Amino acid sequence: MALSRTSPSHGPRSADVTGFYDADSGSIQYLVVDPNTKKGALIDVVMGFDPASASLNPAGVEEILRFISSEHVEIEWVLDTxxxxxHLMASYFLGQRLxxxxxxxxxxxxIAELWRGLYHLPHGxxxxxxxxxxxxxxxxxxxxxxxxxxxxxxxxxxxSITYVVGExxxxxxxxFMQPDVGTARADFPGGSAAELYQSLQAILALPEQTRLFVGHxxxxxxxxxxxxxxxxxEQRRHNAHIGGGVGQDAYVDRREARDKSLSLPDRMLHVLQMNLRAGRAPDPEADGESYLKIPLNKF
Structure with missing residues (x-):
């Protein structure tokens, strides 16, 4: 059973939010429910993926679907940020299922155009x-x-996009990460620490009691x-990287220095090839099987 917690609605224009923790990737998946109508959305749901064997495992997704059924929630949207x-996105799987x-x-x-070049998949x-x-x-x-x-x-x-739900x-x-950790990396292709700083500031401009739900x-x-x-x-005051009003130049220097010490996620080159297809595997080849293409020596 995955670790989960529910943050209850604070009023008629406030959502019930249940987070489900995926231990393999450190990701949090969200079920967002309007308590007035029992209509809901799923955000950033993870499909189990073993990079050693390149195999899929929907067990975690099925657990979330059982919870949704037990709560009598009707899913209106399958969302990713x-x-x-x-991690591998469950977007395609859930869209088909629900x-x-x-x-x-x-x-x-x-992003797809950028990775078409990196994978040498011009029509991928x-x-x-x-x-x-x-x-x-x-x-x-x-x-x-x-x-x-x-x-x-x-x-x-x-x-990347943020969903602001209700009030x-x-x-x-x-x-953002949790305040005691700081912020996310910005060194993947197309990333930018300076742009991330501006995005963080835009989020910090939301009303101060807005609940912030992080990805990892x-x-x-x-x-x-x-x-x-x-x-x-809490993030304005205590975030380990920008709390208390850290300026952009200082933030960028710190973020870029930290990012240089980080290795690539072990699933990255596998899952991006599917995530740019909503988590759908490449089309089967002549033998009926799907295959991934992994670039050598590009990273």
């Missing part, structure tokens, strides 16, 4: 085919009766249990 480098539209930011088209990715909706900065939609606003939040990737919840993916946590030496919820005011 960006094409993840450290009959709900899947969505991501429209700048995935630019078609986001318009694999996602039902591509959101631009400022787009609005709803989950039940709750309004949702899309914020472009580049830096970790050039096309007091924002899903901030790989921008790994615990710390003194905090063994993973955590994923904070508030704007």
């Amino acid at each position: 960006h094409p993840h480098a450290d 009959g709900a539209p899947n969505a991501i930011g429209t700048k995935i088209k630019e 990715f078609d986001p318009d085919r694999d996602f039902a909706r591509l959101f631009a900065d400022g787009d609005r939609f709803s989950i039940g009766s709750l309004p949702v606003r899309v914020m472009l939040s580049p830096g970790h990737t050039l096309g 007091d919840a924002a899903f901030v993916h790989d921008t 946590d790994y615990g710390t030496d003194y905090r063994k249990q993973p955590a994923w919820e904070s508030t704007v005011i």
Whole structure:
């Protein structure tokens, strides 16, 4: 059973948010529910993937689906914040299973163009085919009766987006970590520490009691249990990288120095080839099997 916690609604324009922790990747997956209508959305759900054997395992997704059924929630959206480098997206699987539209930011088209070159797959990715909706900065939609606003939040990737749901919840993916950890890396192709700083500042401009739900946590030496919820005011005051008003130049220097010490995620070159297809495997070849193409010596 995956670790999960529910952050309850604070009122009629506030969502119930349940986070499900994926230990293999340190990712948090979210179920967002409008308590007024029991309509919901899934955000950044992980499909199990073993990089050693290149095999898929839907057990974690099935566990979340059983929880949804037990809570009598109707899923209206399958959402992702960006094409993840450290886990395989369950977007395509869930869209097929639930009959709900899947969505991501429209700048995935630019990310796909970048990775077409890195993989030497000139016709390898078609986001318009694999996602039902591509959101631009400022787009609005709803989950039940709750309004949702899309914020472009580049830096970790050039096309990452934040979902601001109702009056007091924002899903901030790989921008902030928990306050005691700091912020996310910005060294992947298309990333930028300076752009990430500006995205962090835009999130910090939200109302101070907005609940911020992050994309990853790994615990710390003194905090063994993973955590994923904070508030704007907590991040403004206590974030290890920018709390207290750290300026952009100091932040960029620190972020870039830290990123130079980090290795690539062990799933990155496998899963991005599928995540740019919403988690769908490449088309089967003549033997009926799908294959991944891994570039050598590019990283």
